[in-house]
Amino acid sequence: MVGDFNEVLCGDDKFRGRQINTNRAFDFKACLDSCSFVDLGFAGPKFTWSNRRQITDLILERIDRCFANPLWRILYPEAAVTHLPRTFSDHHPDLIELSRPNVNNLNKPFQFQTMWLMHPNFPRLVKDAWFENNPLPSAVSNFTERAKKWKHEVFGNLFARKRKVLARLSGAQKALANRPNEFLVGLEKQLLDEYSSILLQEEEYWALKSRLNAATYGDRNTSYFHISTVIRRPRNKIRCIKDGRGEWIANEEGVKKHILAGFEALYTTGLDMAPISSSISQFSCCYFTEEDQDWIGRVVTEEDVRNGLWTLKPFKAPGPDGLDAGSFQCFWSKVGRSVCSVVILPLIVELSLNT
Template identity: 50%
Template sequence: MSLAELLSELISLHVALKKVKLGVLLWNLKEEAKMLPASDVCLIPIFIFIFIMNTIIWNCRGACKPSFRKHVGELVRNHNPAILVIMETRVGGNRAKGIIDRLPFDGSMHTDSIGYAGGIWMLWDSERVDVSLLANTEQENHASVKVRNANSSWLFIVVYASLRTVERHILWNNLIKTAELHNMPWILAGDFNEPLSMEDKFEGRAVSVNRSLLFKECLDKCNMIDIGFSGPRFTWTNRREIQALIQERIDRVFVNPSWCLLYPEARVVHLTRCHSDHCPILLEMQSRINMGRKRPFRFQTCWLSKPSFPSIVSRALSDSSALRDAVNRFTQAVIRWNASHFGNIFNRKKNIMARINGIQRALSVRPSAFLVNLENELLKDLDKVLNQEEELWALKSRVN
């Protein structure tokens, strides 16, 4: 009998003993546990987040980069978006479709890039939302969104504004005309490539008063509201040394009053910036509900790939005379061992992301050469950890 089979038998016997003792209660708990996903680290508390809707808007600056899929995976795992909007993909046609098909969404529409510029993808989970394309241009996508578990529909316009002033004027006029044609709840979000005020820019050329007034006039005529944000102030940086550093808040979310009535607790979060020079923008439409519970113990077959694992089993069996004590000792020991061998990857990633976010907040208030260099070093460390995590998932997949 192999080591894995022996452990499986031991754990099964232990569960059987407890089942006799606890009767129907334990059986119900076991059946409930089967509905939970497999654990990355045993017996860690999980939190079930209930969202009516979560939307992320991100200028990724190229969807063909090797790290693109890893960062999309991080956004999905951490924020569970029903809709993900990706701009400046710089890819179109069959190549774009091939990348989209490998992302964790079953609904999609995309506007192709023009040469090596532009491109807007809208991806969604069709179990939660029904999205229908209404119209699109090079600078905007218009869609209607129906939330499946609620009797609500709204207009969603995604903007990727041109760097050319004349073309942005065309965009502002299109948005004003759209506002005149409907009275639906409405989200207007994306990369507007235009700061609204001097507070939205650090260094570089001064904000053009005339251009910002045209932008404000468009927002006023569309009856748009800025609901504020949390996180680093600036959403874009040129990633230069401190002497040439420029930062701007140009990625934004606006909503109209009727949309606010649908989602009064909605909030905007500027997420940690990595992979791109733009940070992802999270629109969280309902407060998180914390339902703390622990995952059941799960034997992970990838443990067998570690040479130190058999000694954990041997010590648990040799130090205990009773089967129940042996299984309990093994369970506690392997939880600690698992955290040190596999869990530290996830902890390191979490710590690095938190440090990068803190640095980006500090850079938006008081930039310094030290912070710029530290951010660059931590971004390199993050790439290494994400590669290690990818290798871990591949190992789990192979062994299982």
Template identity: 50%
Template sequence: MNIIAWNCRGALKPEFQNHVRELVQHHNPAMLIVMETRVGGDRAKEITDRLPFDEAIHTETIGYAGGLWLLWKSDRVIVKPLATTEQEIHVSVKLNDLSFPNIVRDAWGQSNRLNTTVEKFTRDATTWNRDHFGNIFAKKRRVMARLDGVQKALGERPSDSLVELEKALQRELDEVLNQEQELWALKSRVNWMILGDRNTSFFHVSTIVRRRRNRISCLKNSVGEWIHEEAQIMSFIREGFAKLYTTSHLEAKLHLGPTSPWQATLSDMERDSLYEPVTVEEIKSALWSIKAFKAPGPDGLHAGFFQRFWMIVGGSVVEEIKKCFETKKIPEFLNKTNVALIPKIHSPDLRNTHIGL
């Protein structure tokens, strides 16, 4: 992996952006560190958005000096921000599995329609995950058993080949442990950057506790009878939400009465702006305002997936969202969602003691 660090002595120079593109073309870096840019804030973002990197972190300048930028390509490295000051940027960096971005490119390369690309990617990613990783827990047990056998053999009959095999198995075990950590951290939905590295037992317990707390084993129906069968519970909850969000009114008359001086109103400029087409910047800003690994929709894709592979998938996302604003209709595949019931009280027994999200 190539990383370039450059003291540019000012990023507002006319040749700066061309110089960056030339460096990328000749050295193909995954990350670029630019020092003494002397530019911060929104102006820094405007410049980095035009450079051949899809992610960036900026620091503020110190008067007319300083300004540190870290830029990277999200399809090649995973960068987790840790801390930032005016003079320092602290991050953790992990190399991506280079085969996975190819799955994304292949799915989005055949069509630009979001629904068909997501369906193809989901199928291909499932196959890739099974072939590439398999069962992480079974792999961990298998590697640990082999490592234990090698270490016992080393104690009885030391040899160079066994030492090399032990090193290879240790590297493989470290990789599997990292995968296990990421799996449980994702399932537990807690901030692993705060809680420390490879705290797998904590993540595992967090996941199990949350699942038990949120599990609905039985509910009382409207006449006070207990429902135990999963299919009946699902039907009862679905009917309740269908009634909640259904109305018998076919139309409603718009009545605009006189406005009071204290009433909030839109200016002519604000009102006119509502008719303007949605921009790429607005769509991207809305996407990046979502936490990366919050609960995904029925397609299983987190917001972090679209953020990380924006350079590949962004075009189809923008096209679909613009179409929604133009037609004033949301397609059925985008309107699908998972309803999760969050208990409002301890040990709830009725449908109305849950909050639907």
């Protein structure tokens, strides 16, 4: 649903003029919720209407919007809305693109998938990658390479397997209806068990992508997790960015260069060193007691490393290697020694140098 709704939803949707009518805004929001509408967002100027006055009397509002229900969002996950330049009208035209070509040909980075844990062969893959006395960087690299190969050759595409099982199940049930026999009954049961397993894996897949806690929302909420992922995905994409002069950069290469330049300016300095003007003892602050100092300076144990790892949420924010805390927690008996060696050994060396 697209159009001029002649109503704002919040104070940020308006610049100057009379205060928004909160009752009308709440009614508008209630109507959208009752229809299960989701705002498609936008790129371009924030406001879509102007009274075209001088700056002292200027009023700007966002009253042109694009809404869709979750089913439409699933059908067109890449749909995007752009506010085009306003010319002779007092409204900005809205451009809806149902899909955009993916010009980024970079390979997707590796990421650990929780649905792999449900495959009976996956523990053996971990065991083979993390053989005894293998250093952690080497073990991680070995595991990711093996996991990529295993994903394509063994696990396969989850959705293709689902379609294949459904097609086989349909064929088996048709044959069973025409000529019932023991083999077809057993085949139907086998395919139903396989389909049930795929559904569990699919639920884990969408739960991980939606960044929501599956335990909180119950079992078999695959459609809910799927919708959450589809709605969140466009918000995580940078389609355009505004530079320091207030101009929008829509070209992908231009966006990359602007972000890179921003980080280079942020982390670049002309100073080679910063002199210390006073000793640390002159600072007014609290100090650790001798007991606390002894506890902090003690040798770190494997149990300390394990307890620290278990304080992290298992499947949130994977590292640059694509592994999250949960991937180490699930197979701690196999990976624990290599993880502890990376954490404990440098601390022991530093402690020996300071004593």
